[in-house]
Structures are given as C-alpha cells and as structure tokens.
Amino acid sequence: MFDSRHIRTFDEVVRSGSYSAAARALGYTQPAITQQMKALERAVGTPLFIRAGRRMRLTEAGEALSRHAEVILGSIAAAQQQMTAITGLRAGRVRMCAFPSAGATLVPEALSRLAVEHPGVRVELQESEPPESLERVVRGECDITLAFTYPGLREQVPEELVEIPLMEDQLTVLLPNEHPMARRRAARLADLSGERWIAGCLRCRSNFLHECAELGFAPDIVFTTDDILVVQSLVAEGLGIAMMPGLVLSFLVHERITGRALDPASRRQVSAYVLREHLEIPATALLLDALREGAANRVGC
CATH class of the missing domain: 3.40.190.290 (D-Maltodextrin-Binding Protein; domain 2)
Incomplete structure (x- = not known):
C-alpha cells in the first residue's frame, strides 16, 4: 500500500530533479526525503531512481509511477475538496x-x-x-x-x-x-x-x-x-x-x-x-x- 505523503514527495523529487531540491521545496530535511523514498521503494519492491551525476534519473518503474503520481495526487486533492465541501455544508x-x-x-x-x-x-x-x-x-x-x-x-x-x-x-x-x-x-x-x-x-x-x-x-x-x-x-x-x-x-x-x-x-x-x-x-x-x-x-x- 502506498503512502500518499511518499507519492507527493516522489512527485516533487521528479519535478525538482534531486532530493535536496525537493527538501527545500517541501520544507523537509534531505535525510527525511531520503527515508521517504527508501520506504516508497520498499513498498514498490524495486528502485525508482538511479543517480546520474548530481541529478536523479528515473528507472522504468519510476517512470511508470511518475505517470500515475499526478493522477493519484489530483484524485486526493479532489477528494479533500469534496470532503471539505461536505463537512462545510457547501455540498x-x-x-x-x-x-x-x-x-x-x-x-x-x-x-x-x-x-x-x-x-x-x-x-x-x-x-x-x-x-x-x-x-x-x-x-x-x-x-x-x-x-x-x-x-x-x-x-x-x-x-x-x-x-x-x-x-x-x-x-x-x-x-x-x-x-x-x-x-x-x-x-x-x-x-x-x-x-x-x-x-x-x-x-x-x-x-x-x-x-x-x-x-x-x-x-x-x-x-x-x-x-x-x-x-x-x-x-x-x-x-x-x-x-x-x-x-x-x-x-x-x-x-x-x-x-x-x-x-x-x-x-x-x-x-x-x-x-x-x-x-x-x-x-x-x-x-x-x-x-x-x-x-x-x-x-x-
């Protein structure tokens, strides 16, 4: 089972190109980013990144997950908005x-x-x-x-x-x-x-x-x-x-x-x-x- 926090962090690493850049964008420490990505890779059962110089390059599994990450995060955001509307009695x-x-x-x-x-x-x-x-x-x-x-x-x-x-x-x-x-x-x-x-x-x-x-x-x-x-x-x-x-x-x-x-x-x-x-x-x-x-x-x- 994937943790939605790990998917969000993974998406930011892909966008920014490195753990350190993702850490700055999300307000985390770099070790925290590293731990989250290791946990996600354990859940997936295979590496998601390989290092290419200072940047991270996606593996085949990483590329597949990246295609789904935007949809997953979009669905979570839509669900959160709907729950907020329901609890706020706007829907x-x-x-x-x-x-x-x-x-x-x-x-x-x-x-x-x-x-x-x-x-x-x-x-x-x-x-x-x-x-x-x-x-x-x-x-x-x-x-x-x-x-x-x-x-x-x-x-x-x-x-x-x-x-x-x-x-x-x-x-x-x-x-x-x-x-x-x-x-x-x-x-x-x-x-x-x-x-x-x-x-x-x-x-x-x-x-x-x-x-x-x-x-x-x-x-x-x-x-x-x-x-x-x-x-x-x-x-x-x-x-x-x-x-x-x-x-x-x-x-x-x-x-x-x-x-x-x-x-x-x-x-x-x-x-x-x-x-x-x-x-x-x-x-x-x-x-x-x-x-x-x-x-x-x-x-x-």
Whole structure:
C-alpha cells in the first residue's frame, strides 16, 4: 500500500530533479526525503531512481509511477475538496423517506429552509408508510425517515434506529359541509358510530378500529385508500367520512368538506428516525434541525 505523503514527495523529487531540491521545496530535511523514498521503494519492491551525476534519473518503474503520481495526487486533492465541501455544508446529499401527509407539510418547509441557507445540500425524496419506511433506513435505502406511531398501537422500532420526536398530530374527522357534526367545534367518535367510513393506510386503519372498539362499536368501512386526495373526493361526494391526521387540514382541496378535531382528543406521534452513526453526518444533522424547527413552528400555530 502506498503512502500518499511518499507519492507527493516522489512527485516533487521528479519535478525538482534531486532530493535536496525537493527538501527545500517541501520544507523537509534531505535525510527525511531520503527515508521517504527508501520506504516508497520498499513498498514498490524495486528502485525508482538511479543517480546520474548530481541529478536523479528515473528507472522504468519510476517512470511508470511518475505517470500515475499526478493522477493519484489530483484524485486526493479532489477528494479533500469534496470532503471539505461536505463537512462545510457547501455540498452533500441526504435521502429522506416520508409518509404522504408529512411529505406535503413538514418536508417542504424544511427543504425550503435548507435551500436558502445551504443550497449545495441536495435532498432526495422517497415516499413510504411505516413500518416499511423504517426498514428502508435499516437496509440503507434512505438516511432519514419520517414515521408516525399511535399510543395504543406502538410497534417495535428496529434497535439500530434513533427516534427524534418532532410533534404530536391531532386526529380529525373529515365531514361533508352539510353534515350536522360539521357545525360543531369538535366531533365525538361515539356519535359517528352509524356512519359509513373511508379508511386509510394499514397503520391508520388499525388505530381507527382500535379506537372504535374502545367505544364499543365496529365501523362500517366502505372504502379503503392511501390516497389523501381520493379520500377528500369521496367525502365531498357524501360517500363516507374519514378519520384523518391534522396535518391534512393544511392542504384540503375541496370546499365542500370540513375537518373537525376529535373530542376527546386523539393524537399520533410524528418522529424522524436515523441510524445512530448518521447523526454525525453534517447534512443529515442539518436536515434534522430544519425538521425540528418546522415542526415546532407548526405546533405553535
């Protein structure tokens, strides 16, 4: 294995033509140059120079190494510049996975802040619901994932992951504007036991069924879809009502539907998850800070 310091010294000896000239150029003593070249020749397994008067002449092996030295040193310099850019947050890449309602709310706010302060940092977005999104981090397919948990249905998080709590998301019920409950400030789930329902993702559906069971009824689920826009359209047409996260209220697209918070309140925990070692990566840590700040501002609204 070559030592990059020895390659740099070798390149200077070739450029300057002697050990003494290379020593002056690099600020070393001549014996130090001699020792480095002997170490390099041991690593190569053959002499690199032969003396021709006061100058050094390259052997065949020396000529071959000299052709590669400039490329090697150029690659090292480029790598150093890139590492400096990454650690200085002038460059970098973060792969983030998010569930749909976070992808439409928390993520754009965080990315906007990041783009202004560190435009060289790029974020690649993926979409997935937990628990699959958590497994993506473990498999190395993304660096950060946003996921949610419900109080009564908290699943085991892979032990490799660190949880960074972001916010509590108040659950709501989406209703057609003409629904009697739409005129109230909050909706009681027990009062909606006779309604037709639209269910969402597997984890949300499980929590919905759990909360209904706690109140002693089994809901009449007529449609199941992960698509939030489809849910809104179905509710707008009076085909059912839906329990949805509060984050959805910020991007309701139908004027004919209304969101009402549940009474008593029901919330889910929204968190970011990363591998512990990724907390030390500057771009990842920066994005986590932006997510925290965005979530804190949203809670305060």
